[in-house]
Amino acid sequence: MDFALTEEQGLLRDTMREFVSREISPEAGELDRLSQFPSRAIQRLAELGLLGMAIPEAFGGAGLDTLGSAVAIEEIARGSASLAVTVSVTNSVCAGPIVHFGNEDQRRRYLPRLAKGEILGGFSLTEPDSGSDAAHLRTRASLEGDTYLLTGDKAWVSNVQVGHVFVVLAATRPEQGSHGLTAFLVERDFPGFSFGKVEDKMGLRSSLTGSLELQDCRVPVANRLGEEGQGFKIAMATLDGARIGIAAQAVGIARGALQESIAFARQRKAFGRPICQFQAIQFMLADMATAIDAARLLVHRAAHLRDRGDVQFTKEASMAKLFATEMVNRVAYQAVQIHGAYGYSREYPVERYYRDARVTTIYEGTSEIQRLVIARRLLESV
Ligand SMILES: Cc1cc2nc3c(=O)[nH]c(=O)nc-3n(C[C@H](O)[C@H](O)[C@H](O)COP(=O)(O)OP(=O)(O)OC[C@H]3O[C@@H](n4cnc5c(N)ncnc54)[C@H](O)[C@@H]3O)c2cc1C
Numbered sequence: 001m002d003f004a005l006t007e008e009q010g011l012l013r014d015t016m017r018e019f020v021s022r023e024i025s026p027e028a029g030e031l032d033r034l035s036q037f038p039s040r041a042i043q044r045l046a047e048l049g050l051l052g053m054a055i056p057e058a059f060g061g062a063g064l065d066t067l068g069s070a071v072a073i074e075e076i077a078r079g080s081a082s083l084a085v086t087v088s089v090t091n092s093v094c095a096g097p098i099v100h101f102g103n104e105d106q107r108r109r110y111l112p113r114l115a116k117g118e119i120l121g122g123f124s125l126t127e128p129d130s131g132s133d134a135a136h137l138r139t140r141a142s143l144e145g146d147t148y149l150l151t152g153d154k155a156w157v158s159n160v161q162v163g164h165v166f167v168v169l170a171a172t173r174p175e176q177g178s179h180g181l182t183a184f185l186v187e188r189d190f191p192g193f194s195f196g197k198v199e200d201k202m203g204l205r206s207s208l209t210g211s212l213e214l215q216d217c218r219v220p221v222a223n224r225l226g227e228e229g230q231g232f233k234i235a236m237a238t239l240d241g242a243r244i245g246i247a248a249q250a251v252g253i254a255r256g257a258l259q260e261s262i263a264f265a266r267q268r269k270a271f272g273r274p275i276c277q278f279q280a281i282q283f284m285l286a287d288m289a290t291a292i293d294a295a296r297l298l299v300h301r302a303a304h305l306r307d308r309g310d311v312q313f314t315k316e317a318s319m320a321k322l323f324a325t326e327m328v329n330r331v332a333y334q335a336v337q338i339h340g341a342y343g344y345s346r347e348y349p350v351e352r353y354y355r356d357a358r359v360t361t362i363y364e365g366t367s368e369i370q371r372l373v374i375a376r377r378l379l380e381s382v
Helices: 007-034 039-047 066-079 081-101 104-116 174-180 231-267 279-308 314-344 349-361 367-380
Strands: 120-124 140-144 147-158 163-171 181-187 193-198 209-220
Touching: 007 039, 007 066, 007 081, 007 349, 039 081, 066 081, 066 231, 066 279, 081 104, 081 120, 081 147, 081 163, 081 181, 081 231, 081 349, 104 120, 104 163, 120 147, 140 163, 147 163, 147 181, 163 209, 163 231, 174 181, 181 209, 181 231, 231 279, 231 314, 231 349, 279 314, 314 349, 314 367
Parallel strands: 120 163
Antiparallel strands: 140 147, 147 209, 163 181, 193 209
């Protein structure tokens, strides 16, 4: 069993680590305070050719596999979880389904622009009344000639306002439940499309999340992704892969929290000595580091299985997501504890890590849903 990254993956990690330390981390706190989108960082990632990290090279992307993408997302999240989710969403849940389920025309129309950073993408499954219960959507799509008319409200969409194209799930045959859903590539300029409210979030404050309002939104048949009725399958397959990215994001946030905690514990004095000399603090640091490594191993295993291409990885992706996202919440809690009152101040990054960590057990399937997925697979195999 080989736990080492390849030379290429190691180089990618080191390049990203250096880039994040130089260009992302220094501005992340300020952007968070101002709730400002990280446009400059997005631009710089595009210049490095890494904005479209998971898009095949044939379409202008970096062509990273799942493991390579996980390595890159972990590094980005260490500096800015908001930037990590923005990049992860445009790659894994927008470009991803276009790569895997789109036709040649759709790939040519969208992937090169997504790869270059000319446009950003999003994915819109959730609605005000349905999150985990993703099969019961109220948004309807009906075919008139060569155009679908989509009507409904979509909620909690990452990359609103800045996104240009969204993979939108709607019911073409509502009576058929999950078998009646269809996926569409919906552009912000299509008639009947508008952005609704932007959420005022606890964390990830420099990423944009909000609603889409579709009122007889005209989507050409050429923008249907896959066949009618395949939408649920496309959405679930997309989320299987994307969960590995969210798990990697969690590992990155946790690493940032640990790094800050080590630095703080070395310089903060109490009772005449640095607090890192207290065993209570050392044990917290040891537990944090151990949990981070364990989570990363699960992330890399799931990514490795996905990259093999010939094995099921749904259970392992859910395990990685469940473990890593619960882990980052514990680690961020301990990081604040180690910082004492300073951990409760916006002046120290651990306060941001603590808020950013919270959402990871919620989006792209809550922890409860991951447990359901894992348990279902376990019971099937007995
Ligand atoms: C910052 C952010 C960004 C997001 N980005 C996107 C995006 O880009 N695209 C998108 O489509 N969605 C996005 N979401 C939505 C996210 O995926 C949903 O919030 C998530 O799936 C949970 O759905 P819900 O919030 O409706 O909770 P609900 O489904 O209402 O769940 C509420 C609670 O009940 C529990 N629960 C529900 N069903 C069960 C069950 N069967 N068994 C046990 N427990 C259950 C849940 O685990 C949870 O604890 C985003 C959310 C956030 C916060």
